[in-house]
Amino acid sequence: MRIVxxxxxLPVWTIPPAQVERLARVLSDDHVxxxxxxxxxxxxxxxxxxxxxTKITADEFALSKQVRWIxxxxxxxxxxxxLPVV
Numbered sequence: 001m002r003i004v005x006x007x008x009x010l011p012v013w014t015i016p017p018a019q020v021e022r023l024a025r026v027l028s029d030d031h032v033x034x035x036x037x038x039x040x041x042x043x044x045x046x047x048x049x050x051x052x053x054t055k056i057t058a059d060e061f062a063l064s065k066q067v068r069w070i071x072x073x074x075x076x077x078x079x080x081x082x083l084p085v086v
Contacts, residue, residue, distance in 0.1 A: 001029075001030045001031070001049045001050060002030070002031045002033065002047050002048050002049050002050070003023070003027065003030055003031070003032045003033065003048070003049065003050040003052060004033045004035050004041075004044045004045060004048040004050070004051050004052065004053075005020045005023065005032060005033065005034050005035065005052045005053075006035045006036070006040075006041050006044075006045075006051065006052065006053040006054075006056075007052065007053060007054050007073050008036035008037075009054050009055060013054040013073065013074060015073070017034060020032060020034040033048075041060055042060065042063060045060055045063045045064045045067075046063045046064065046065060046066075047066070048064055048066065048067055049066060049067065049068050049069070050067070050068065050069045050070075050071065051064060051067055051069070051070045051071070052071045052073065053070065053071075053072065053073075054072060054073055054074045056070065
């Protein structure tokens with residue numbers, strides 16, 4: 001499974017690179033990708049099975065054709081609500 005970690009929305013929502021590396025070690029059977037910047041997100045989202053994020057734009061979601069699960073690290077999911085229902 002390809003898991004894209006995209007939690008870098010300063011100043012509050014960010015996951016340190018060391019923690020993404022820790023996830024990759026724990027989930028050694030999966031491919032964990034750290035996609036912090038917009039270009040990295042656009043490159044990683046099309047092949048993602050799981051998105052671990054705090055927000056996703058409609059354009060980014062449109063690229064995410066094979067996503068089966070979106071996990072938010074935030075308490076609320078309002079930044080994910082503009083997504084079209086599939």
